[in-house]
Amino acid sequence: MPDTQQFDLIVIGGGPAGYGAAFYAASAGLQVALVERDIIGGTCLNRGCIPAKAFLETASVARHVQHAKDFGIEVTQTGIEFGVAQNRKQRIVDGLVKGLMGLTRAKKVTYLLGVGSLGANRTVTVTGAEGVQVLQGRYVILAAGSVPRTIPGFEVGGPIMTSDEILMLDTIPARMVVIGGGAIGCEFASAFSDLGSQVTILEGLPKVLPGLDTDLANVVVKSFGKKGIKILTGAKVNGHTPQPTGGTRVHVEGMEDIEVDAVVVSVGRRPFPDLLGLEGTQVQLTDRRFVQVDPYCRTGEAGVYAIGDLINTPQLAHVGYAEAVLAVKDLLGEDPKPIDYSRVPWAIYCHPEVAWAGPDEEQARAAGFDVVVAKHPFRANSRAQILGEIDGLVKVIAKKNADGTAGQILGVHMVGPWVTEQLSGGYLAVNWEATVAEVAEFIQPHPSLSELFGETVLSLTGRSFNG
Numbered sequence: 001m002p003d004t005q006q007f008d009l010i011v012i013g014g015g016p017a018g019y020g021a022a023f024y025a026a027s028a029g030l031q032v033a034l035v036e037r038d039i040i041g042g043t044c045l046n047r048g049c050i051p052a053k054a055f056l057e058t059a060s061v062a063r064h065v066q067h068a069k070d071f072g073i074e075v076t077q078t079g080i081e082f083g084v085a086q087n088r089k090q091r092i093v094d095g096l097v098k099g100l101m102g103l104t105r106a107k108k109v110t111y112l113l114g115v116g117s118l119g120a121n122r123t124v125t126v127t128g129a130e131g132v133q134v135l136q137g138r139y140v141i142l143a144a145g146s147v148p149r150t151i152p153g154f155e156v157g158g159p160i161m162t163s164d165e166i167l168m169l170d171t172i173p174a175r176m177v178v179i180g181g182g183a184i185g186c187e188f189a190s191a192f193s194d195l196g197s198q199v200t201i202l203e204g205l206p207k208v209l210p211g212l213d214t215d216l217a218n219v220v221v222k223s224f225g226k227k228g229i230k231i232l233t234g235a236k237v238n239g240h241t242p243q244p245t246g247g248t249r250v251h252v253e254g255m256e257d258i259e260v261d262a263v264v265v266s267v268g269r270r271p272f273p274d275l276l277g278l279e280g281t282q283v284q285l286t287d288r289r290f291v292q293v294d295p296y297c298r299t300g301e302a303g304v305y306a307i308g309d310l311i312n313t314p315q316l317a318h319v320g321y322a323e324a325v326l327a328v329k330d331l332l333g334e335d336p337k338p339i340d341y342s343r344v345p346w347a348i349y350c351h352p353e354v355a356w357a358g359p360d361e362e363q364a365r366a367a368g369f370d371v372v373v374a375k376h377p378f379r380a381n382s383r384a385q386i387l388g389e390i391d392g393l394v395k396v397i398a399k400k401n402a403d404g405t406a407g408q409i410l411g412v413h414m415v416g417p418w419v420t421e422q423l424s425g426g427y428l429a430v431n432w433e434a435t436v437a438e439v440a441e442f443i444q445p446h447p448s449l450s451e452l453f454g455e456t457v458l459s460l461t462g463r464s465f466n467g
Helices: 016-027 042-047 049-066 082-106 183-194 214-227 315-332 361-366 382-387 419-431 436-440 452-459
Strands: 005-010 030-038 110-113 115-119 123-126 131-142 147-148 175-179 196-204 230-233 237-242 248-252 258-260 262-265 269-272 302-308 346-348 355-358 371-377 393-400 406-416
Touching: 005 123, 005 346, 016 030, 016 042, 016 082, 016 315, 030 123, 030 131, 042 049, 042 082, 049 082, 049 183, 082 110, 082 393, 110 123, 123 269, 131 315, 131 382, 175 183, 175 258, 183 196, 183 214, 183 346, 214 230, 214 355, 214 361, 214 393, 302 315, 355 419, 361 371, 361 393, 361 406, 371 406, 371 452, 393 452, 406 419, 406 436, 406 452, 419 452, 436 452
Parallel strands: 005 030, 005 131, 030 110, 131 302, 175 196, 175 262, 196 230
Antiparallel strands: 115 123, 123 131, 147 269, 237 248, 248 258, 346 355, 355 406, 371 393, 393 406
16 A cells, blocks of 8 residues: 655645635645646647637637728638648647646645545545556645536547547548537637638527526627527537538427538536545535535535535636635635626627626526616627627626616626626626716726726716717
């Protein structure tokens, strides 16, 4: 039996939540071990957020080139060498992975490559290429992440892919079906449509981007229509039949078959506790295989926490970072405040982009609030016109005061150019529980996209420039 190595904290899983916890704890002076079975950075860096956004940026450049003539610039060659884009994406990923490995050394975090399984008394057994190592921690944080969900009849292989496999393509499929019209599905549909694919989205629910404010969702649907993306809602897929050409024919109940070159199954992600062991511990899983935690990310096992996609909270890298900080502060005895998940920032990187914080109009009313709502379109914004990106709007939901005026800002919802970079002001307003009158006092730069948020808030005071 190998000797047991002692640590203040052992983190299982090297994605954003896991490495965030390891680095934050190390900066607080703890002796930390980080266990990762694949490669540091997890899904987000290697098979998710970062490579997907690299492809979306390639799509953005393609759009700019296609519309260059509108700006007085003649472009003689418009071909897309997707292999070059793939190599560029991989250079970005590899550079960020190298940076994270450098941080493990700089912060003196012990990095172990292998499968970590948790046993009793916060003992972690690491099985890797170098054999078996046994660790024991004063505390353990589980951050094993998630994997793509699949659906019956669409086993991965050939033209059938999940978000993992689609990111490894080096050619652009001529015809593509995306099964699932959520955030990830819409990002892939948007990117590959801009790159020249003929894209169809199949969504089982009555609308794409379910849960998104209706006004915002309508802008996305309209813009997707302009791109030629076909959206079929209420669609139930019944399997597929591979074709001799290498593509496949997708069967949809009550509709004609759709012949395509690639199918992207994008129906969400499931937690991945599969290799964590957990025998002899009080760590409990729900029916959906999430690890059960309290508001401080504590499991039922003393000294053991779980964070990130492993628990039933928004599956967002930045939420994983926040949970990492929460768990470390709690184990240090610093009495942190639990995360208010109803106010976290959300971002969807399709074109047009979507971003929001706080409840939408329907959710606010359902929660019992009497609300005042203002919305302003980007087509009236000078910077949007300069960019040639006028599709979209900013929508602000505020409490209605007893005298009928607008009070506390509850939600800020945006769709349009670069709104993922503009949300921070709205996010701060929502989370500081700022009032319309307070935010209206702040000066926005002109001309800028962000001034549309300022103007929307200003209009809620009963006075405005443009509305």
